[in-house]
Amino acid sequence: MSKLLYKTTNLYRRASYALGVCMLTGMSALAQNTGAGKAALEKASKTIESYIPAVQSVIFALAGVVALVGTISVFIKMNNEEQDVKKSIMMIVGACVFLVLAAEALPMFFRK
16 A cells, blocks of 8 residues: 555656646746737736726716715615614715725826
8 A cells, every 4th residue: 555655646746847847948938038028018008098087087977976876865864764874974975985085096006
């Protein structure tokens, strides 16, 4: 039993060494042409930068919708004399503040 265990362990060890050598050889061969990859990443970055104003507008619109729906929900809670009106107001204000700050911070992630 121990000889069989030794043979399989030795086989796995050899196979893992061979796999490691193949991976390292393949990676060094693929890493020779980095100019094309750099150009592609720069093009993708420019494309994403061009979408930022539109995404900001969508986030601001989403904040407006959240505020409008939240205002209606608070109004309904106040008319029904529910107890958690303050909690609802704070949650809605927090969500709107987060969305506005996230929209303002978005361009900072793509500056050079």
